[in-house]
Amino acid sequence: MDGDLLKFLTQFRNAPRSVGAIVPSSRELAEAMIAPIDFEKARVIVEFGPGTGVMTTAIVKKLSPHTRYVGVEVNQTFCQTLTVRFPHLHFFNRGAQDIKEILTSLGVDSVDAIICGLPWASLPIDLQVRIMSAISDVLRPGGVFVTFAYLQGLVMPAAGMLRRRLKAQFAFVKTTKIIWRNVPPAFAYVCYR
Numbered sequence: 001m002d003g004d005l006l007k008f009l010t011q012f013r014n015a016p017r018s019v020g021a022i023v024p025s026s027r028e029l030a031e032a033m034i035a036p037i038d039f040e041k042a043r044v045i046v047e048f049g050p051g052t053g054v055m056t057t058a059i060v061k062k063l064s065p066h067t068r069y070v071g072v073e074v075n076q077t078f079c080q081t082l083t084v085r086f087p088h089l090h091f092f093n094r095g096a097q098d099i100k101e102i103l104t105s106l107g108v109d110s111v112d113a114i115i116c117g118l119p120w121a122s123l124p125i126d127l128q129v130r131i132m133s134a135i136s137d138v139l140r141p142g143g144v145f146v147t148f149a150y151l152q153g154l155v156m157p158a159a160g161m162l163r164r165r166l167k168a169q170f171a172f173v174k175t176t177k178i179i180w181r182n183v184p185p186a187f188a189y190v191c192y193r
Protein backbone atom coordinates (compact mmCIF):
# COMPACT_ATOMS: atom_id res chain seq x y z
CA MET A 1 0.00 0.00 0.00
CA ASP A 2 1.15 3.56 -0.78
CA GLY A 3 2.83 5.16 2.28
CA ASP A 4 0.51 8.19 2.32
CA LEU A 5 -2.57 5.99 2.08
CA LEU A 6 -1.44 3.93 5.04
CA LYS A 7 -0.58 7.06 7.04
CA PHE A 8 -3.99 8.54 6.29
CA LEU A 9 -5.83 5.37 7.28
CA THR A 10 -3.87 5.13 10.54
CA GLN A 11 -4.51 8.79 11.42
CA PHE A 12 -8.19 8.41 10.50
CA ARG A 13 -8.44 5.47 12.88
CA ASN A 14 -6.81 7.56 15.64
CA ALA A 15 -8.83 10.75 15.07
CA PRO A 16 -11.73 10.14 12.64
CA ARG A 17 -13.56 13.45 13.17
CA SER A 18 -10.45 15.57 12.83
CA VAL A 19 -8.95 13.75 9.83
CA GLY A 20 -12.38 13.39 8.24
CA ALA A 21 -11.33 11.20 5.27
CA ILE A 22 -9.79 7.78 4.85
CA VAL A 23 -7.72 8.65 1.80
CA PRO A 24 -5.91 11.82 0.69
CA SER A 25 -7.49 14.00 -2.00
CA SER A 26 -6.59 13.40 -5.65
CA ARG A 27 -4.14 15.45 -7.69
CA GLU A 28 -7.11 16.54 -9.86
CA LEU A 29 -8.94 18.02 -6.86
CA ALA A 30 -5.73 19.71 -5.72
CA GLU A 31 -5.33 21.32 -9.18
CA ALA A 32 -8.92 22.58 -9.12
CA MET A 33 -8.44 23.98 -5.61
CA ILE A 34 -5.34 26.00 -6.46
CA ALA A 35 -6.49 27.21 -9.91
CA PRO A 36 -8.12 30.41 -8.51
CA ILE A 37 -4.86 31.60 -6.89
CA ASP A 38 -3.02 34.40 -8.66
CA PHE A 39 0.50 33.08 -8.07
CA GLU A 40 2.06 36.12 -9.77
CA LYS A 41 0.57 38.57 -7.30
CA ALA A 42 0.07 36.55 -4.10
CA ARG A 43 2.40 37.53 -1.27
CA VAL A 44 1.07 35.10 1.36
CA ILE A 45 -0.74 31.79 0.82
CA VAL A 46 -2.11 29.80 3.77
CA GLU A 47 -3.09 26.14 3.72
CA PHE A 48 -5.38 24.68 6.41
CA GLY A 49 -5.19 20.92 7.02
CA PRO A 50 -2.55 19.93 4.43
CA GLY A 51 -2.59 16.30 5.65
CA THR A 52 0.02 14.38 3.66
CA GLY A 53 0.55 17.29 1.27
CA VAL A 54 -1.39 16.61 -1.94
CA MET A 55 -2.44 20.24 -2.24
CA THR A 56 0.90 21.47 -0.92
CA THR A 57 2.62 19.64 -3.80
CA ALA A 58 0.38 21.43 -6.31
CA ILE A 59 1.03 24.80 -4.60
CA VAL A 60 4.81 24.30 -4.48
CA LYS A 61 4.97 23.74 -8.24
CA LYS A 62 3.63 27.27 -8.81
CA LEU A 63 5.01 29.11 -5.80
CA SER A 64 7.20 32.12 -6.69
CA PRO A 65 10.21 33.00 -4.56
CA HIS A 66 8.43 36.20 -3.42
CA THR A 67 5.41 34.30 -2.03
CA ARG A 68 5.29 33.09 1.53
CA TYR A 69 3.55 29.78 2.31
CA VAL A 70 2.12 29.03 5.77
CA GLY A 71 0.74 25.54 6.49
CA VAL A 72 -1.42 24.89 9.56
CA GLU A 73 -1.90 21.22 10.44
CA VAL A 74 -3.33 20.10 13.79
CA ASN A 75 -2.18 16.47 13.43
CA GLN A 76 1.36 16.02 14.74
CA THR A 77 2.22 13.01 12.57
CA PHE A 78 1.09 14.78 9.39
CA CYS A 79 2.92 17.93 10.45
CA GLN A 80 6.19 16.02 10.94
CA THR A 81 5.80 14.32 7.55
CA LEU A 82 5.16 17.67 5.85
CA THR A 83 8.19 19.27 7.47
CA VAL A 84 10.42 16.47 6.17
CA ARG A 85 8.82 16.45 2.73
CA PHE A 86 8.85 20.22 2.21
CA PRO A 87 11.84 21.47 4.26
CA HIS A 88 11.70 24.92 2.63
CA LEU A 89 8.08 25.55 3.75
CA HIS A 90 6.77 26.71 7.12
CA PHE A 91 4.30 24.42 8.93
CA PHE A 92 2.65 25.05 12.28
CA ASN A 93 1.34 22.17 14.38
CA ARG A 94 -1.65 24.24 15.46
CA GLY A 95 -5.35 24.65 14.69
CA ALA A 96 -6.65 26.80 11.83
CA GLN A 97 -8.58 28.79 14.45
CA ASP A 98 -5.18 30.15 15.61
CA ILE A 99 -4.24 31.61 12.22
CA LYS A 100 -4.30 35.24 13.35
CA GLU A 101 -1.88 34.52 16.20
CA ILE A 102 0.35 32.47 13.88
CA LEU A 103 0.52 35.24 11.28
CA THR A 104 1.18 37.87 13.94
CA SER A 105 4.18 35.81 15.09
CA LEU A 106 5.46 36.02 11.50
CA GLY A 107 4.80 39.75 11.19
CA VAL A 108 2.06 39.16 8.60
CA ASP A 109 -1.29 40.93 8.94
CA SER A 110 -3.26 39.67 5.94
CA VAL A 111 -3.15 36.92 3.33
CA ASP A 112 -4.10 36.65 -0.34
CA ALA A 113 -5.38 33.08 -0.46
CA ILE A 114 -6.42 30.28 1.88
CA ILE A 115 -6.55 26.71 0.59
CA CYS A 116 -8.60 24.73 3.06
CA GLY A 117 -8.61 20.94 3.45
CA LEU A 118 -10.55 20.94 6.72
CA PRO A 119 -13.28 18.31 7.19
CA TRP A 120 -16.09 20.82 7.88
CA ALA A 121 -18.84 18.21 8.23
CA SER A 122 -17.16 16.47 11.14
CA LEU A 123 -15.84 19.52 13.03
CA PRO A 124 -17.81 20.76 16.08
CA ILE A 125 -20.03 23.76 15.26
CA ASP A 126 -18.29 26.10 17.71
CA LEU A 127 -14.92 25.28 16.11
CA GLN A 128 -16.36 25.93 12.63
CA VAL A 129 -17.56 29.34 13.81
CA ARG A 130 -14.15 30.19 15.30
CA ILE A 131 -12.33 29.16 12.11
CA MET A 132 -14.72 31.18 9.90
CA SER A 133 -14.22 34.21 12.10
CA ALA A 134 -10.43 33.77 11.98
CA ILE A 135 -10.61 33.61 8.16
CA SER A 136 -12.44 36.97 8.11
CA ASP A 137 -9.76 38.43 10.35
CA VAL A 138 -6.85 37.53 8.06
CA LEU A 139 -8.07 37.27 4.44
CA ARG A 140 -7.53 40.57 2.63
CA PRO A 141 -10.48 42.19 0.79
CA GLY A 142 -10.58 40.55 -2.65
CA GLY A 143 -8.65 37.55 -1.32
CA VAL A 144 -9.77 34.02 -2.13
CA PHE A 145 -10.77 31.16 0.16
CA VAL A 146 -11.11 27.69 -1.39
CA THR A 147 -12.54 24.67 0.41
CA PHE A 148 -13.81 21.32 -0.82
CA ALA A 149 -16.87 19.19 -0.13
CA TYR A 150 -17.75 15.61 -1.00
CA LEU A 151 -20.64 15.12 -3.39
CA GLN A 152 -22.12 12.35 -1.25
CA GLY A 153 -22.27 14.73 1.74
CA LEU A 154 -24.52 17.23 -0.05
CA VAL A 155 -27.65 15.55 1.30
CA MET A 156 -26.46 16.03 4.89
CA PRO A 157 -27.62 19.07 6.93
CA ALA A 158 -23.96 20.02 7.56
CA ALA A 159 -23.49 20.67 3.83
CA GLY A 160 -26.38 23.14 3.72
CA MET A 161 -25.00 24.87 6.80
CA LEU A 162 -21.56 25.27 5.25
CA ARG A 163 -23.01 26.61 2.00
CA ARG A 164 -25.17 29.16 3.85
CA ARG A 165 -22.25 30.22 6.04
CA LEU A 166 -19.97 30.74 3.02
CA LYS A 167 -22.63 32.76 1.20
CA ALA A 168 -23.21 34.93 4.26
CA GLN A 169 -19.53 35.52 4.90
CA PHE A 170 -18.14 36.11 1.40
CA ALA A 171 -18.95 38.67 -1.31
CA PHE A 172 -19.00 36.04 -4.07
CA VAL A 173 -19.13 32.23 -3.95
CA LYS A 174 -18.91 29.83 -6.88
CA THR A 175 -18.29 26.11 -7.24
CA THR A 176 -15.79 24.23 -9.39
CA LYS A 177 -16.74 21.34 -11.63
CA ILE A 178 -17.16 17.99 -9.90
CA ILE A 179 -13.94 15.98 -9.73
CA TRP A 180 -15.29 12.49 -10.40
CA ARG A 181 -11.86 10.88 -10.12
CA ASN A 182 -11.55 11.96 -6.50
CA VAL A 183 -12.44 9.33 -3.89
CA PRO A 184 -15.19 10.13 -3.12
CA PRO A 185 -16.16 12.58 -5.91
CA ALA A 186 -15.82 16.16 -4.72
CA PHE A 187 -15.98 19.80 -5.77
CA ALA A 188 -14.68 23.02 -4.30
CA TYR A 189 -16.27 26.27 -3.17
CA VAL A 190 -14.29 29.27 -4.41
CA CYS A 191 -15.11 32.25 -2.20
CA TYR A 192 -13.97 35.86 -2.65
CA ARG A 193 -13.95 38.27 0.23
Ligand SMILES: C[S@@+](CC[C@H](N)C(=O)[O-])C[C@H]1O[C@@H](n2cnc3c(N)ncnc32)[C@H](O)[C@@H]1O
Pocket: 018, 019, 020, 021, 023, 024, 025, 048, 049, 050, 051, 052, 053, 054, 055, 072, 073, 074, 075, 078, 094, 095, 096, 097, 116, 117, 118, 119
Ligand atom coordinates in the same frame (compact mmCIF):
# COMPACT_ATOMS: atom_id res chain seq x y z
C1 LIG B 1 -9.89 15.63 4.94
S1 LIG B 1 -8.20 15.79 5.53
C2 LIG B 1 -7.54 16.65 4.13
C3 LIG B 1 -6.05 16.47 3.97
C4 LIG B 1 -5.46 17.02 2.66
N1 LIG B 1 -5.69 18.44 2.54
C5 LIG B 1 -6.07 16.32 1.48
O1 LIG B 1 -6.94 16.94 0.85
O2 LIG B 1 -5.68 15.18 1.20
C6 LIG B 1 -8.39 17.02 6.78
C7 LIG B 1 -7.11 17.56 7.37
O3 LIG B 1 -7.40 18.66 8.24
C8 LIG B 1 -6.64 18.52 9.45
N2 LIG B 1 -7.35 19.29 10.50
C9 LIG B 1 -8.50 18.98 11.14
N3 LIG B 1 -8.87 19.96 11.98
C10 LIG B 1 -7.92 20.93 11.87
C11 LIG B 1 -7.75 22.22 12.45
N4 LIG B 1 -8.61 22.71 13.35
N5 LIG B 1 -6.69 22.96 12.08
C12 LIG B 1 -5.79 22.49 11.17
N6 LIG B 1 -5.89 21.28 10.59
C13 LIG B 1 -6.94 20.51 10.92
C14 LIG B 1 -6.58 17.03 9.66
O4 LIG B 1 -5.56 16.65 10.56
C15 LIG B 1 -6.35 16.55 8.23
O5 LIG B 1 -5.00 16.59 7.88
